[in-house]
Structures are given as C-alpha cells and as structure tokens.
Amino acid sequence: MKQCESLQKVMPILVVGIDIISEEPKRFAVVSWFNGKLVKHGEFTFYRLIRFIRTKKPDIVVTDNIHELGEYLRKFIHAIPQGTKIVQITGRPGEQKPLWGLAKEHGIRVGDKFNPYEEAKVCALLAARGIGYEVLAFEDEVIIKVSRGRSQGKGGWSQDRYRRRLHNLIQNKVREIEETLKKANIPFDIEIKEKDQGLERGEFRVYASREELAGLIKPMRGGDIEVRIRPVERKTFEFVPLKSERAIRERKSVIVGLDPGITVGIAALDLNGQVLMTYSERNMAISDVIKFISEIGHPIIISTDVNPAPGLVEKIARSFKALLFVPRESLKVEEKNELLRNLGVTVEDDHQRDALTAAYKAYLRLKPKLDHVDAKLRELEIEGKGEEIKALVIQGYNLGEAILKVKEKEKPKEEIRAAEEKEASLDLGPYLEKIKELEKTIEFLEKENQELRAMIEEQRKIIENLETKIATYDEKIREKILRTKEIETKEKRIAYLEKELREAKSIIEKLSKDLVLTKRMHLLELKGSAVPIKVIENLTWKELEELERSTSIKRDDVLYIINPAGAGRSIGEYISEKRVKAIISAKPLPNVIYEVLKENKIPVLYESEIEVKRVDEFAIVDRKELEKVIEEKLNQWKEEEKQKEVQEFLRLIEEYRLKRIKELKKKADEEH
Incomplete structure (x- = not known):
C-alpha cells in the first residue's frame, strides 16, 4: 500500500480503462483512475466515448486488446487527442499474457471475471503501475x-x-x-x-x-x-513497453551511413572499418529505417554524404541519440568512387554507394583516435573489450573513464540481482525526502553556476582584449609571411609559364617542320611528279564512311591503310567496286581481302615496296615509282596466274595418264 501511495505522489496521471460490453451496437464499459481513486462512468457508445476522451484528455486510454475495436479502430486512433497514449495491457501481439494472470502477478484483486467493468478497472490499475505496451500508430x-x-x-x-x-x-x-x-x-x-x-x-x-x-x-x-x-x-502498429525493458543482449556498435530520398540507401561499418551490410529500398518509412538499423546493431554515428545534412538523417540520429557526422562539403562522385575502390566493395546502386561512402568517410575521420585506443589497450593488456571502450571514447568519454565504465559492467550478476531485490523491498518514502533535499542542492548549485558563468564571461572579455593586442603585435609578422607566400606563388607561376613556353616552342618547331614538308609535297603534286594518297587509320566501315563524307573515294584513287586488321570480305568487295588504282598498306592485309582485290586486279603494295611520305592526314608517293611498282605487281600476279594454269594443266594430264593406265591394265586382265 505504501508503494501505491508513493506512486500516486510521483505519477498524478489520469488513466481511462475501456472494455467491450456488446458488439451490435458497439458499447463500452468505462472506468477511470486518478490519484488512487477509481470511478465507474457507465456504458458509452463509440461517439460518446470519443467525446468523453476529448473532454477529459487522459494521459492513458487502456484496453486488453485494441483489435476488439474492429472497424472503429482507425477512427479511434485518429480521434484521440495529442498527448494521450493508447495502451494494450496484455503485451505485444504474439507475446500476450492473460489479463487475469497479470492482475494476480501484480497483486490486484479481481471480482467477476465476466464483468466488462471489472476488466476495464483491472486495465486502468495495471496501466497506472506502468504495466502494458503503448500502441504507436503514427510515425x-x-x-x-x-x-x-x-x-x-x-x-x-x-x-x-x-x-x-x-x-x-x-x-x-x-x-x-x-x-x-x-x-x-x-x-x-x-x-x-x-x-x-x-x-x-x-x-x-x-x-x-x-x-x-x-x-x-x-x-x-x-x-x-x-x-x-x-x-x-x-x-504496422508498434508496441513499446511503458516501462523501459532491459536489453536482452548487447548490440554491436556500428557506424551507419544514410542516403535519404524516394529510395533510401543504408550502409553499416563496424569500428574496425569492416563493411557489415549495404541496402536500399523505395518508399521506406522512418520507422522502417530505424527498425532496420536497430537489427544491425547500436549506431553510435549516423553519417551523410552531403552538407547540410538532410532532415531525415538528423531525425534518425536524434532518435538513436547518436553523433551526426556531416562532411565539410558534399562529397563529389569522383571522391565517392575513389573511397569505394579503397574499400574494395561493389554496390548495387548509387544509393548504396552514397550511404557506404558516408559511413566510410566518418570512419576515416575517427580512425586516428580508434588506432590510439587500440595501441593503449594492447599496452595495458586489456583484451575482449576493445569495441565497448572505442564506442564510449567516440561518445565523449576519455580513455580512463571508458575503461572504468566497462569494468563496472563486469560485476557478477548475483551482486546485481541482490541489489535489485533490495531496491524492490525498500520503502520509497525516505527516498522522496532525499529527492527534495537534492532539489534544494540543485537550486543552490544553479545559483552558484550563474555566478561562475558571470566570472567566465569576465575572463572571456579579458582574453578577447589580450587576443586583440596579440593580433596587433603580430600584424607586421603576418604581413611579412604574406609577402613571402606571395613571392613563392609568383615564382611558381613563373616556373609554370616557362614550362608552358618551352612546350609551345617545341610544338611550333614541329609544326614548322611539318609545314615545310607539306609545302614540298604540295609542290611535287603540282609539278605532277607526286601522287596524293588518302589515309585510312583503321580499315573499318566507320572510317570508310567518314572518308566518303569528307573527300569521297573515287576511281583511280590510291588508299594508304595504316591498320587493316579485322576487316572482312565485304570491305574488300566495296573497295573493288570503287575501282581504286592501288592499295598501300603499312601491315599485311587479311588474306580474305587480299584475294578479293587480287581477283579484281587492284594492286596491293606494302611500305617495303614503295616509299610513302606522310604529314598527319596527308601523304604522297612518287608518281613514276608508283606506276612502276603497280606494273610490277600486276605482272607478278599475271605470272603467278600463268604458273597456276600450267600447274593445273599438268595436273589434268597426270590424272588422265593414271586413268588410262588403269583402263589398259583392266583390259589386259580381261583378255587373259
């Protein structure tokens, strides 16, 4: 009873318990609890119940199962005033406990178990003690x-x-x-x-x-x-206990990167910089993002790749009470790709990339501090607690405080359990008195704090005056440094311009030589002693089409091919149709093209057979030399053709001779 009285002093809240009396029409039993007093309000219709709740504005509206509201559930949730919690007393779906079992567990006497008012009363009493789960219907x-x-x-x-x-x-x-x-x-x-x-x-x-x-x-x-x-x-509804539950297991500390938007990207690293996961999903609600991150581990840093941080990222960082990492300036795509290469990780889309690079950038900022912690722990021979200690250091503890805090958590569970049992059996009265004393102490300390703040402000002004004097005193030194830096900058600029000038002279010299050679080639062409030839870098359809567009390929043209590799029969047939005068190739032609050109009596010449003078896209050959080489090539092919015909004739004679010998032998055998 003393415990109940203390609870009333500490928590003067209004709780409204409800239960279904009938389905058609829907009617409710309503019982309220306030400051230790239970009031039975009678039988309400749904709309009268809503008016009652809006008028009273209770802290909690509680029932044993919210889904008993059926088709009225959505209207009920939207009609509840702000600040009023909806509580399901029996627990989360799938983990629910019987109402009467909860009443017995918490020492609440029960009358008629089939009376809706009794159920509403028990719900109200349990909720007043902090039992039950708040129903979170909204993000x-x-x-x-x-x-x-x-x-x-x-x-x-x-x-x-x-x-x-x-x-x-x-x-x-x-x-x-x-x-x-x-x-x-x-x-x-x-x-x-x-x-x-x-x-x-x-x-x-x-x-x-x-x-x-x-x-x-x-x-x-x-x-x-x-x-x-x-x-x-x-x-889906989320069910959160009215009293905070102890963590069932310790969660891994992680650094989380977020890329918000229509598609949300999420990535997580451990405190050693190892990638734990990357994920992206369209139209993720904020609660889904929070739940997803919670399943990965405990985020101590939430990071983003843009500056300023998006609102969603700030909100999620606050919800986890995590540090927010924002880069000095938004990361560029080139920098993100470089970070990914360093990680050696591939991602499915840009959202995962942005989230992962945000997390990795945050880790790189912390890495020197984390490496220092690792070194100190090795020096102190502390093993197995590195992650917990690192997490505390990131959160602002110095290394000594973090080590002590982790060691305190290692006390035997029996000691903790004994302390909890002792705490549960204590009378709360003396503690409330102690709270009052502490409140007075806090008030005194706040006044003292104000005085100290005034002193700090005075010292700050003194420091500002001294800094002004130092700034004035150092002005000449700064000017000297600036002049030195300016001279260095100009010297670097001069060196750069000299380098540019040397490169420009080299280019001019080369162009001058090319110009002289071009003029000579043009002069030779005008005199009629040289033949211009059309240059094809790669023997492909694309380059042939470009040449057709620019100068076209005409009858009696000479084509100079630098790289004929990969060309097929169709290109050979196309060149043959153009009836060009000759082909000069820097490298051997594919056999299939060579044969097509040979069939069509188009000479194929190589650089070893004729000298080609070339400047960039222009080239010429000596006219007399060209005519001579073409004639030699055609004569060579003609001779080869004759030799081929002779060989074919001899082959036919040999075949006929062998055939005749067989016939004569057969005839001789028949006569005998």
Missing part, C-alpha cells in the same frame, strides 16, 4: 499541406488578380511555417509548386511527432488558404 513524421481554401470560380480579370493574391498568401504562409520550424530546430523537407510569382501549394514532411509540433503550427480551414496537418501512419 514521428507529419505532413503539412498549404493550399488554397476557396474555389476561384470562372475566369476574368478580377479572378486573375484574386488568384495571384491567393498564390502570394500561400507563399507567405509557407515561408512562415518554414521559419517556425527552423527556429524550433525541427528537421524537415519541403516540396513546392510555383505559380504567378507565388506558390500554388507547398508540402512539408516534418520529422517530428504531433506532440513536438503542438503549439507551433496550427491547422487553418474555411478561409482563403488552408493548412492541413496529418501525421504519417505506420504500416
């Missing part, structure tokens, strides 16, 4: 829409003016909401549609609960513009 996200409130009617000059006025009003309201959220330090994303030098509408996605926005932004309806505020519903 910690709110959508705020600003749009016009009235129809414009038909067109006309006055209607156009009215429309422009509306768009200006919407723009002003959007700016007002934006400023309010920024002042309250509440993260958000905004989407707008511009029109008439104003805004047609604006939509905010605010990463805060309804309670956090209470009093900051109010809905507006019925006027020229409307402001609608709607919390984002969860895909």
